[in-house]
Amino acid sequence: MLVRARALTKRFGRFTAVDGIDFDVRPAEAFGFLGPNGAGKTSTMRMIACASPVTEGELSVIGMNPATQAREIKARLGVVPQTDNLDTELTVRENLEMYARYFDIPGSVARSRADELLEFVQLNERANDQVEPLSGGMKRRLTIARALINEPELVIFDEPTTGLDPQARHLLWDRLYRLKQRGATLIITTHYMDEAEQLCDRLVVMDKARIVAEGSPLELIERYSTREVLELRFGDAERASLDGRLEGLAERVEVLPDRTLLYTDDGEKSLDEVHRRNIAVQSALVRRSSLEDVFLSLTGRSLVE
Amino acid sequence: MSAATAPPAQASFSDSLRPATHLFHRNWLVYKRIWYRSLFFGFLQPFMFLAAMGLGVGALLAHSNPNAFGPVGYIGFLGPGLLGSTVMQTASFESTYPIMNKIMWGRNYEAILASPLSTRNVVIGELAWIGFRIASISTIFLGVLAIFGIARSPLALLAIPVAALTGLGFSSWLIAFAATQTNDIGFSWVYRLVINPLFLFSGTFFPLTQMPQPIQVIAWLTPLFHGVELMRGLILGSLDLGAAPWHLAYLLSFFTIGLILADRSLARRLAS
Numbered sequence: 001m002l003v004r005a006r007a008l009t010k011r012f013g014r015f016t017a018v019d020g021i022d023f024d025v026r027p028a029e030a031f032g033f034l035g036p037n038g039a040g041k042t043s044t045m046r047m048i049a050c051a052s053p054v055t056e057g058e059l060s061v062i063g064m065n066p067a068t069q070a071r072e073i074k075a076r077l078g079v080v081p082q083t084d085n086l087d088t089e090l091t092v093r094e095n096l097e098m099y100a101r102y103f104d105i106p107g108s109v110a111r112s113r114a115d116e117l118l119e120f121v122q123l124n125e126r127a128n129d130q131v132e133p134l135s136g137g138m139k140r141r142l143t144i145a146r147a148l149i150n151e152p153e154l155v156i157f158d159e160p161t162t163g164l165d166p167q168a169r170h171l172l173w174d175r176l177y178r179l180k181q182r183g184a185t186l187i188i189t190t191h192y193m194d195e196a197e198q199l200c201d202r203l204v205v206m207d208k209a210r211i212v213a214e215g216s217p218l219e220l221i222e223r224y225s226t227r228e229v230l231e232l233r234f235g236d237a238e239r240a241s242l243d244g245r246l247e248g249l250a251e252r253v254e255v256l257p258d259r260t261l262l263y264t265d266d267g268e269k270s271l272d273e274v275h276r277r278n279i280a281v282q283s284a285l286v287r288r289s290s291l292e293d294v295f296l297s298l299t300g301r302s303l304v305e
Numbered sequence: 306m307s308a309a310t311a312p313p314a315q316a317s318f319s320d321s322l323r324p325a326t327h328l329f330h331r332n333w334l335v336y337k338r339i340w341y342r343s344l345f346f347g348f349l350q351p352f353m354f355l356a357a358m359g360l361g362v363g364a365l366l367a368h369s370n371p372n373a374f375g376p377v378g379y380i381g382f383l384g385p386g387l388l389g390s391t392v393m394q395t396a397s398f399e400s401t402y403p404i405m406n407k408i409m410w411g412r413n414y415e416a417i418l419a420s421p422l423s424t425r426n427v428v429i430g431e432l433a434w435i436g437f438r439i440a441s442i443s444t445i446f447l448g449v450l451a452i453f454g455i456a457r458s459p460l461a462l463l464a465i466p467v468a469a470l471t472g473l474g475f476s477s478w479l480i481a482f483a484a485t486q487t488n489d490i491g492f493s494w495v496y497r498l499v500i501n502p503l504f505l506f507s508g509t510f511f512p513l514t515q516m517p518q519p520i521q522v523i524a525w526l527t528p529l530f531h532g533v534e535l536m537r538g539l540i541l542g543s544l545d546l547g548a549a550p551w552h553l554a555y556l557l558s559f560f561t562i563g564l565i566l567a568d569r570s571l572a573r574r575l576a577s
Contacts, residue, residue, distance in 0.1 A: 074419065083412060
């Protein structure tokens with residue numbers, strides 16, 4: 001196991017940020033922490049990255065103890081934080097070469113790695129520019145390049161695409177995917193379902209400082225949701241007179257403020273049944289189940305509120 | 306605090322030196338773009354001050370009481386005092402806004418601490434850098450004093466390490482303070498209530514013997530006074546050998562306590 005946690009707990013005074021969680025991250029997999037803001041994902045990441053001491057429980061990272069071997073662990077780790085923390089007083093290339101120095105990487109090695117990494121994140125044309133004028137996506141890519149300067153075995157991404165436009169997100173996903181192809185182990189926190197489904201081999205769902213489910217995206221969907229979901233929107237009048245009329249149409253019905261979700265294995269069939277019962281629908285959509293539905297069924301809330 | 310919540314074990318101060326040099330290097334990388342500007346102003350500022358106040362005000366004083374400042378005159382008294390206050394002000398500035406920037410606005414330390422460096426490496430690296438900056442400014446300053454014929458004894462060179470020690474005392478305490486702050490409002494209080502009074506009442510512009518007894522006692526308890534006394538003694542060759550060890554002991558303790566506080570304060574802020 002690359003990371004092993006047992007009854008891992010983080011408290012700040014009386015506040016419990018992480019409440020006795022267990023998980024294992026295997027070598028060369030992409031492991032996700034999915035959950036809403038405040039679920040304890042970042043606190044967990046900070047403990048793994050040796051940035052925050054463990055309050056209680058066990059944690060081993062690359063076979064070492066963060067409390068006593070932080071320096072050794074950090075030498076083999078890459079961290080991409082939630083908020084960019086590039087050195088804005090240095091150029092793009094200096095950011096990489098200076099960071100290499102913190103790892104005691106010799107100058108000539110640092111220069112050739114910086115070249116490779118700038119290529120990898122498609123920033124080679126901006127090498128001598130200042131950091132400030134770069135776009136959000138470029139800064140994120142530079143932060144990723146910086147996290148890879150020590151050729152880490154384990155790379156931690158804390159909400160890697162929050163705040164990026166769709167194009168920048170896809171480019172970033174592609175880089176993360178390639179990184180995994182090269183054999184790196186990735187830990188990714190996110191509150192985006194699509195991101196977790198795209199990138200993670202296995203993931204845990206966190207809510208209120210605890211792990212509420214664990215598995216591959218597909219396993220989680222099979223276990224906690226149906227194959228398909230029928231999303232219905234109603235006019236206000238129809239909505240008010242609905243009670244009981246949707247009964248028996250689906251395994252589970254979830255009423256959200258703006259729409260109603262019917263969990264069913266055959267969405268079209270359920271929709272036909274809705275029409276047969278003369279329920280006036282404003283719009284209807286049949287889609288595959290996603291991790292969002294898993295989270296909803298586990299907690300009764302949607303992830304991004 | 307229970308044993309489990311204690312911060313991770315850190316290397317000793319001596320083991321922290323090598324990683325700390327990386328931080329020094331980072332600051333050098335930024336500074337080398339502007340070093341000539343910084344040193345030019347480091348020259349211009351004391352030159353103008355001494356010309357205006359030393360020669361201008363000094364001439365007036367010489368009329369009213371020709372022997373008040375002995376053979377060196379007012380400018381000789383003022384020069385080392387200005388060196389002391391310049392050291393304090395430079396150290397204070399360098400240890401407040403730039404440190405807070407690296408803690409929370411630019412988050413540089415968050416990035417650096419994700420590398421093998423520890424908060425202790427960061428504290429030592431920053432202090433080494435500030436010590437270097439103060440030493441270089443003080444060297445220029447001594448050159449200006451030599452131009453005005455104030456620094457004559459070779460012992461004056463010893464004022465450089467004393468200047469660095471004095472500055473590092475202020476630096477370490479202010480880094481410790483900066484690490485407890487969540488915005489920069491606290492800094493203006495420190496400047497108004499600590500730095501400015503020390504600037505005026507530490508024997509910089511006039512001898513403390515002019516002041517009422519209570520103020521003299523208070524001055525004895527504050528750090529800048531001891532730094533200024535030592536620097537003035539070394540530069541003018543008038544060192545009071547009985548008092549000098551006490552001044553030095555004060556400055557050393559001031560810095561040592563500040564260093565311990567800065568180390569703890571930064572660890573509490575950034576590694577909790």
